[in-house]
Amino acid sequence: MGKIVSFMTRTRAGKGQMDWTDWLTYGYLCMGILLMFGPVVWLVLSSFKTEADLQRFPPRLLPYAQETVEVEGYDEPLALFDIVGGDHEGRKLALIRRVGLVAQMIDPAAPDERLRVNVADWQPIERVSLAVENYTLLFERFNFLRFLWNSTFITVMATAIMLLVNSMAAFALSKYKFRGRTTVLILVIGTLMIPQTVVLVPLFLITRELGMLNSLWGVIIPGAATPTGVFLLRQYMITIPDEILDAARMDKASEWKIFWRIILPLSAPAIAVLAILAIMWRWNDFLWPLIVLSETENFTLQLALNSFQGEMSTQWSNLLAMTVLTLLPIALVFMFLQKYIATGIASTGGK
């Protein structure tokens, strides 16, 4: 503890003295933690609460569940209550049935005698407990695995195709001198000016005419060639010395072999950055899948999550659990690859 304190109070001066600007700085940072992390922590905590606990106002920080007890002669476990008033004050009783303001209860130790208790006199016995059934129910009742598969399939295939197609183009633009190279480069820059959002209508027609409407391929293919990807890889490949290619050509290596046995491995860092970005874009993609996919069984996780929240029958408990599972992969990727993501996003300007 002392170590942490001295760690946190170390300052620029290094003499253990906090300047007022240091106080402001750390105050701001602590507010930042609260405001940025707080909502996510609250979401995760809430996702482990039972539906009854979620309805409670004001909410409690930790998830609680009512203590239950198995009593002979009853199929279901019975809920336990502390009795704080009336004739049976001080006893722990289990609830059999409730009629209006009066409840029929029994003592688990002596289950034969039925007692009548006013509900104003009881207090539920609760303990901290995770409602894991919120999660397991997703797999049983909702088609969660299907959505997970759709999202994964789209993400993996789109990323693979994008990496291959973009790196081929980047190779041609960085290592060959041919008529029209500048024109192609300008065309690639030109596509930067056309975000998907402004060509939705014709894109919809083309996808439809190609028979890809309501198919996962309709989500994968239209976004496979990205100007950002071509640029990022080209800028990297330019730095690979041409002598390596010449040496390989002397050894009679075919151009394709040079590309995938020499250039691709040497571009691994740039490809890794692009791969991470592509995975994030595809996993989080929303508008285009929303337009292309109209049948529930083709929904991605994002679409499923959005459509569930609109349904009256959906309970918060399942919605929250599904939200947590949807953000989990990205959270894991972020924890392990934070540095690459940061540099990647900073160098490409987002998308």
Add this chain to the structure above:
Amino acid sequence: MYSTVAPVMRIIEIPFAFVQSRLGIQRLAWLFLAPNLILFGVFAFLPIILNFLYALTGGDQVLLNDRPFVGGANFQSLANCENVFDPNSCERDLFWRAIWNSVWFVVLQVGLMVGFSLLTALVLNRDIRARGFFRGVFFFPVLLSPVVVALIWKWILQRNGLLNAGLEVMGYERVLWLLDRHWAFAWSVFLSVWAHMGFYTLILLAGLQAIPRDVYEAALMDRASPWRTFRKITLPLLAPTMLVVLVLALIKGVQTFDEIYAFTGGGPGSATTFIIQYIYQTGFAGAPRLFGLAAAASILLALVLALLTAVQLWANRRNVDG
């Protein structure tokens, strides 16, 4: 990994080897470019042309052959207003509502975003402990999906949510945040800043760290006050980065859709309906599907974005050269 990729690569090699033996090495470049150019052509350039054809035709059919030519009627319909500042006087009132919503949203969101990003970047640029961790704290929402962001905040803002609990503890009435026009709009701006701030912070932090240390040492020697140092050194040297951030934020702000659509659905009423949602609703969500109107609106949007992108490329280039 390698063993699954290798056979694929060997199959692709066959046409490449063939073309190489026929046409020579330099012209092989076109074969490498082909898949990418075909995709660009079909899914980026062709749509631009078709977009104009859609905008000039009417009806609710998808196929262009079935659509009657209407000339500029779609554009006229969008622009048919007695007073553009009053959407109620317009034929397409939702379009103008969406435009004014977008304008207000972009002004507020970009202003707050740039302000808070700069503040955060300045704080992170100080000599603090665990900078990597704190950078991550501000950055991670950028990676969350729009729907997840929307649900996280919906859960906090709901009737029995955390925020209302806090209000009640302090003795105030509960508020139905997302059912009130003004609150829903304000929270949309907040949500958007919360989700994207880290991205701009990152860029500004990189810009701050690129400012040479000796400039500050010189200022220290001259006994310049911190405020003066900030105004006379940091701000001018950061200006190119600020410009990039500003334009990027504008480009993205204008295209805001996902998280707000999942957050409020554009409501209550049309209080948080922005321009992309108008295009989506007009062309895809409602019946009849007015593709022509949606295309016309997206062409207007494209003009704004092309202008902003041109500024962005210019700013980037100036950044690289300087």
